Amino acid sequence: MNQSIYIRPNSKSRYLSPEQTAEFGEKVEQIRREIMQNVGEKDAAYIYKIRNFVRYSEIASRGMLMFAGWIPPVWLMGTGLLGISKIVENMELGHNVMHGQFDWLNDPSLNGANYDWDTIATGQDWKYTHNYVHHTYTNIVGMDHDVGYGLIRVSESQKWEPRFLFNIPLAAQLMVFFEWYVGIQRLHLEDVIAYKTKTWKDVWHEAADVRQKIKRQVIKDYVFFPLIAGPNVIPVFAGNAVANVIRSLWASAVIFNGHFTEDAENFEMDNTENETRAEWYLRQIRGSSNFSGTQWLHILSGNLSHQIEHHLFPDMPANRYAEAAPKIKALCEEYGIHYNEASFIKQFASVWVRLAKCSVPNDWRAELKERSASLQQRVKQKIMKKIGR
Structure with a gap:
């Protein structure tokens, strides 16, 4: 592939010759090898600790809501803790396990092929739309559906439509209902609503597995747990609903920060079939954004605060990204490749600037x-x- 195709006028990265690109790719591989050869007991202990946190925080939060949810401070604590539990299960446990990061443990409960997380999206759908499509064609307009999710415009390469005048309110409601949008992402509803290339009947046939998962999640959070709470049915119902929205808001903010900041580049479908592994690495770096913060911020984000490293090494245990990040950053500085990193707030603010620009x-x-x-x-x-x- 001619890498010059991928250098945009506003890119902060410099052009690399084919030889420099290959050399860069080999050094990325070397970083990966050095870290992966040390993966072992420390990483196993970490993921089991995360799973225990998810289990016990869910038990504690649901207990507070069921037995004392009618007391406002208890309801707030229970709902907040349940939201955090759902976030950690979604981001640091489910997302990373389904990437196969812990298949080497030979624990069926932490195997990427078996795990199905506590959210509307089925494990199989997620692994197709995310693990395969997104991680293969990262930020390529027309191939990576995560570029706007068929709802918002986040790239100048996307054809403008009048609906994008509402880019910002559309993005805001995408955040509120993010769990649901991700759950039905594979169905491409924009093909029915905006482009008329398929029918609702087609969607109904394609959505069999999604309907089953929605049924299971709705019964669990909005029927089973509220009913067994007896007189506290309303506090439990409301707590579950708010906790799910908390998770959606946080997960979408993390995803937006990793992909839609002003310096995160998008690409076109030019010669992607000839792309080398080294060129793929460069695309992952230039199309991603990191944000800095505390250890808890990294855990709550599923370590997607290191989105660059995750895009480079999706099957590496995410708790290792903090170790890889300074090495990748130094390598980027050596080759003049922009390493997009800032605070959470700064990155999040730049997302909305980009959304505003793309609305016209x-x-x-x-x-x-x-x-x-x-x-x-x-x-x-x-x-x-x-x-x-």
Whole structure:
């Protein structure tokens, strides 16, 4: 592949020759080998500790809601803890286990092929849309459905449509109902609603497994647990609903920070079939964003705070990304490749700037930029004139 195809005018990374690219890729592989050869008991202890936290925090939170959920402070604590439990199960346990990061343990309960997490998305659907499609075609417009989820516009390469004028409110409600959008992602509902390329009947046939998973999740959170709570049915129902929204808001914020920041690059479908592994590594780095924070922030994000490292090494135990990150960052500095890293707040703010920019057609933006520059020049001239007087 001619890597120059992938260098955009606004890219902060410098062009590498084919020889430099191959050399860069080999050094990435070396970092991977050095870390993976040390994976063992420490990593096993970590994932079992995470699973225990999920189990015991869920038991404690559900107990608070069932037996004392009618007391406002207890309801708040129970709901908050249940939200955290669901976040950790979703991000640090389920997501990473389903990537096969702990298959080497030979524990069926932590095997990527068997695990099915506590969320609307089926394990099989997630592994197809995420593990295969997203991680293979990361940030390639028209191939990676995570570029906008068929709902929002996050790249200038996406064709603008009038609905994208509502990019920001659409993104906000995507965050609130993120669990549901991810659950039905494989169905591509935009093909029915916006493009008319398939029918609702087609969707119904494709959604058999999704309907079963939705039924199971709805019965668990909104029927079974509320009913066994007896007189506390309403606090338990409300607590489960709010905890699920908490998880959706947090998970979507982490995903947005990793993919939709202003410096995260998108790509086109140019010669992807000829892409080398080294070029794939470069695309993963240039299309991803990291955010810094405390150890708990890393755990709550499923270590997707190290999104660059996750895209490079999706099957590496995520607790090892903190070890890989400084090595990858140093390698990027050596080769002039932009390593996109900032605080959580800064990255999240840049996401909304990008969403706002993508809400209008590209030529509108160019015209607005030109008018803004002209206005600034006129203001500057007036100020200079007054100073001259």
